Amino acid sequence: xxxxxxxxxxxxxxxxxxxxxxxxxxxxxxxxxxxxxxxxxxxxxxxxxxxxxxxxxxxxxxxxxxxxxxxxxxxxxxxxxxxxxxxxxxxxxxxxxxxxxxxxxxxxxxxxxxxxxxxxxxxxxxxxxxxxxxxxxxxxxxxxxxxxxxxxxxx
Amino acid sequence: xxxxxxxxxxxxxxxxxxxxxxxxxxxxxxxxxxxxxxxxxxxxxxxxxxxxxxxxxxxxxxxxxxxxxxxxxxxxxxxxxxxxxxxxxxxxxxxxxxxxxxxxxxxxxxxxxxxxxxxxxxxxxxxxxxxxxxxxxxxxxxxxxxxxxxxxxxxxxxxxxxxxxxxxxxxxxxxxxxxxxxxxxxxxxxxxxxxxxxxxxxxxxxxxxxxxxxxxxxxxxxxxxxxxxxxxxxxxxxxxxxxxxxxxxxxxxxxxxxxxxxxxxxxxxxxxxxxxxxxxxxxxxxxxxxxxxxxxxxxxxxxxxxxxxxxxxxxxxxxxxxxxxxxxxxxxx
Ligand SMILES: Cc1cc2nc3c(=O)[nH]c(=O)nc-3n(C[C@H](O)[C@H](O)[C@H](O)COP(=O)(O)OP(=O)(O)OC[C@H]3O[C@@H](n4cnc5c(N)ncnc54)[C@H](O)[C@@H]3O)c2cc1C
Ligand code: SF4
Ligand code: FES
Ligand code: FES
Numbered sequence: 001x002x003x004x005x006x007x008x009x010x011x012x013x014x015x016x017x018x019x020x021x022x023x024x025x026x027x028x029x030x031x032x033x034x035x036x037x038x039x040x041x042x043x044x045x046x047x048x049x050x051x052x053x054x055x056x057x058x059x060x061x062x063x064x065x066x067x068x069x070x071x072x073x074x075x076x077x078x079x080x081x082x083x084x085x086x087x088x089x090x091x092x093x094x095x096x097x098x099x100x101x102x103x104x105x106x107x108x109x110x111x112x113x114x115x116x117x118x119x120x121x122x123x124x125x126x127x128x129x130x131x132x133x134x135x136x137x138x139x140x141x142x143x144x145x146x147x148x149x150x151x152x153x154x155x
Numbered sequence: 156x157x158x159x160x161x162x163x164x165x166x167x168x169x170x171x172x173x174x175x176x177x178x179x180x181x182x183x184x185x186x187x188x189x190x191x192x193x194x195x196x197x198x199x200x201x202x203x204x205x206x207x208x209x210x211x212x213x214x215x216x217x218x219x220x221x222x223x224x225x226x227x228x229x230x231x232x233x234x235x236x237x238x239x240x241x242x243x244x245x246x247x248x249x250x251x252x253x254x255x256x257x258x259x260x261x262x263x264x265x266x267x268x269x270x271x272x273x274x275x276x277x278x279x280x281x282x283x284x285x286x287x288x289x290x291x292x293x294x295x296x297x298x299x300x301x302x303x304x305x306x307x308x309x310x311x312x313x314x315x316x317x318x319x320x321x322x323x324x325x326x327x328x329x330x331x332x333x334x335x336x337x338x339x340x341x342x343x344x345x346x347x348x349x350x351x352x353x354x355x356x357x358x359x360x361x362x363x364x365x366x367x368x369x370x371x372x373x374x375x376x377x378x379x380x381x382x383x384x385x386x387x388x389x390x391x392x393x394x395x396x397x398x399x400x401x402x403x404x405x406x407x408x409x410x411x412x413x414x415x416x417x418x419x420x421x422x423x424x425x426x427x428x429x430x431x432x433x434x435x436x437x438x439x440x441x442x443x444x445x446x447x448x449x450x451x452x453x454x455x456x457x458x459x460x461x462x463x464x465x466x467x468x469x470x471x472x473x474x475x476x477x478x479x480x481x482x483x484x485x486x487x488x
Pocket of ligand 4: 097099101103104134135136137
């Protein structure tokens with residue numbers, strides 16, 4: 001049975017009619033068109049589907065869409081500030097932290113949640129914060145560097 | 156992978172949830188954080204008509220501590236809540252460590268302590284997609300009559316791999332289980348059957364509402380051994396709680412070993428070796444050797460039994476050493 005629910009994504013409220021067995025990932029990508037959120041493993045092991053729910057990184061492939069009713073959801077599409085990449089996004093580009101780009105939305109959101117809570121993280125804290133996000137391309141060093149630079153330039 | 160179809164019920168109170176279960180228990184699965192159940196559903200390991208979603212019950216995630224009654228953790232408290240709680244960090248460090256070592260930050264932000272304790276047992280042959288499993292006859296866990304892990308085995312040997320469980324056992328913790336018929340309290344140590352088909356004694360109409368840890372629990376440590384520092388389940392998890400008598404004589408000690416066997420093992424013989432004696436490298440070596448004989452590890456796809464046995468010994472030594480340092484009065488380096 002479909003029900004009409006409201007989801008608040010990047011500050012805007014969207015109405016969608018969905019069945020109970022839809023994941024937040026499916027609704028974001030397929031119903032609302034937020035295809036920046038990636039589907040990798042689809043079972044919790046890669047972090048590509050990471051979005052922020054009430055400020056915390058979670059895996060949208062493991063979350064029922066109905067569990068997100070009333071929550072603030074943030075996706076990669078909401079990161080740009082007045083049409084320009086955020087300092088964190090810019091640092092990822094400038095420091096070569098993006099190669100194929102598949103892990104980048106999840107990586108950036110995990111990093112964003114970290115920097116909000118802990119604006120001056122140590123390298124260890126950065127590594128811990130992105131430990132649930134796999135990258136097959138960069139070898140992580142450039143990603144850690146980009147997050148450090150963004151932290152130093154005060155996002 | 157799409158989820159199978161189901162209806163999701165959001166009760167407002169524990170009573171309402173219990174009434175729903177009393178009526179529909181055979182067609183219902185409880186969902187808390189969903190970090191394990193959603194995978195199980197996607198892999199068609201379970202096909203319930205209904206999900207009973209505990210998320211809508213207020214107050215089920217409260218954590219409170221009282222000097223007399225101890226610690227009470229609502230089943231819906233997330234692993235991140237448990238890992239960061241200042242009282243748990245200070246008074247029950249092994250529990251905080253265990254919660255902080257589960258999977259990765261995203262999963263700890265959603266996965267709950269109740270779901271961790273009630274976690275289904277795991278196996279490399281069974282925790283796979285429906286397609287993968289369909290390439291051979293069903294094993295015991297899937298309703299068939301063979302086991303691919305222990306050849307010729309007469310039961311399922313899947314493993315209780317939840318990280319918080321060994322820590323909770325050494326802290327003498329228990330869980331409150333509530334159903335329409337009433338409530339009961341069961342020690343975490345007594346919760347697991349060792350039989351993979353029915354890995355715990357929680358009944359289909361019962362809800363785990365709280366995890367209770369006595370105020371008098373001994374302090375300790377949890378050491379997780381896994382291939383990767385994040386995301387992986389433990390290959391072996393060792394928890395040790397310890398109290399020392401003045402210098403470094405062991406007054407009391409509790410040891411639990413998780414993930415190596417279908418049910419976690421309380422290493423009582425190794426505890427007996429340590430009790431009343433002064434800690435030394437020789438004593439630790441002896442305790443390690445005794446502990447490894449108390450567990451019969453199940454083979455892991457990447458870890459032979461002999462390796463697991465050796466690691467139980469090594470990890471036990473490390474854990475007792477670390478628990479000793481945790482006391483802050485250990486005389487060893
Ligand atoms: C990639 C990945 C890695 C993981 N790594 C680890 C790890 O390293 N260590 C580890 O311990 N776990 C790990 N997990 C498993 C899981 O995320 C955690 O165990 C988590 O604590 C489960 O909690 P949950 O609330 O998400 O449970 P759910 O998925 O909601 O439920 C799990 C089970 O418990 C039952 N249940 C849940 N709550 C209750 C309740 N209150 N009363 C009765 N029954 C209940 C459900 O019916 C279900 O059978 C991992 C999972 C994934 C996907
Ligand atoms: S231990 Fe054996 S019976 Fe149990 S799930 Fe694995 S293969 Fe199946
Ligand atoms: S797609 Fe969600 S963790 Fe891989
Ligand atoms: S840039 Fe390709 S996966 Fe990370």
